[in-house]
Amino acid sequence: MWVQLRCGLEPRALAALAVVLVAAAVFAGMHFWSARPEGVRAPDPVSAAGHAPVPQGDAAPAAGSSGTPEPSPGPPPAVAGVAGVGGVGGRIVVDVSGKVRRPGIHRLPSGSRVTDALQAAGGVRPGVDLGGLNRARVLVDGEQILVGVPPGTVAAGGTGGAGPGPTATGAATGPVSLSSATADQLETLPGVGPVLAQHIVDYRTQHGGFRSVDELREVTGIGDRRFADLQPLVRP
Structure with missing residues (x-):
């Protein structure tokens, strides 16, 4: 109002x-x-394993556990290889030379032994004495295995300081093995360069080595005169 x-x-x-x-x-x-x-309302706590806590009334944790979920076991640790024998990708590369059926470079699993390398090379030739070769020895990557070669008769010119060296004229102090010498060792011979040394290596790879010095005549690039110079300096 x-x-x-x-x-x-x-x-x-x-x-x-x-x-x-x-x-x-x-x-x-x-x-x-x-x-x-x-x-x-505050959120429920989350366990370390990323799962919500088990409500009361559900199954209790296994006997001996502390109530906290155990983390899942990780992947098993990698098996360590034998020290010094591992190669790339679990394989090794060895050079089998001498009196075997297929001399040359062979790839084997890590941990292989000398006998495995001999089998990869096709086996040894009949009559070869293996008394000085330890066939149970574990191989290392990059190793060279000489089969049927007497100890201490390694051709000159290879790496290493204890072996016999070339003379002043460049010839080796002992006969060079055509079946086991490397290309570098063959180059120490008079008149043998990188190309001719590779021809010799290719020939013995194709024919399973040299059975006699006369087979050197069949190598490309070796004539009568050069063969006469090399004959007293080499052996099969």
Whole structure:
């Protein structure tokens, strides 16, 4: 009544104003209620293995465990190879020379022995004495195996400082084995260069070695004169 008399409002206008005021009050109350702070439930702890804890009432952990899931075992450790015998990719490369059926380079699994290398080379030739060769020895990568070659008769010119060296004229102090000498050792012979030495190595690889010095005539690049120079300096 005071507002009506003060402002000169009609009853209908006063009722409408009262309705608006009530609606505004209700809207303000709802907005305040929805914006009130609410408590948030903390998340459940997660175990070290990334799984949620087992609820009570489920199966208990196995006897002897502490209740914490054990980490899964990792992959088994790699088997270490024999020291000094490992090659690239678990294989080794050896050079089998001398009186074997297929002399040359052979690739074998790591841990192979001398007898495995002899089998890879096709076996030894009939009548070869293997008394000084330890066939049970474990091979190493890059090793050279000389079969049927007497100890201490390695051709000159190879690497290593204890072997006999070439004379002042460049010839070896002992006969060079055509079946077991390397290309570098063959180059120490008079008149033999890298190309001719490779021809000799290729010939013995194709024919399984040299059975006699006369077979040297069949090598490409060796004529009668050069053969006469090399004959006293080499052996099969």
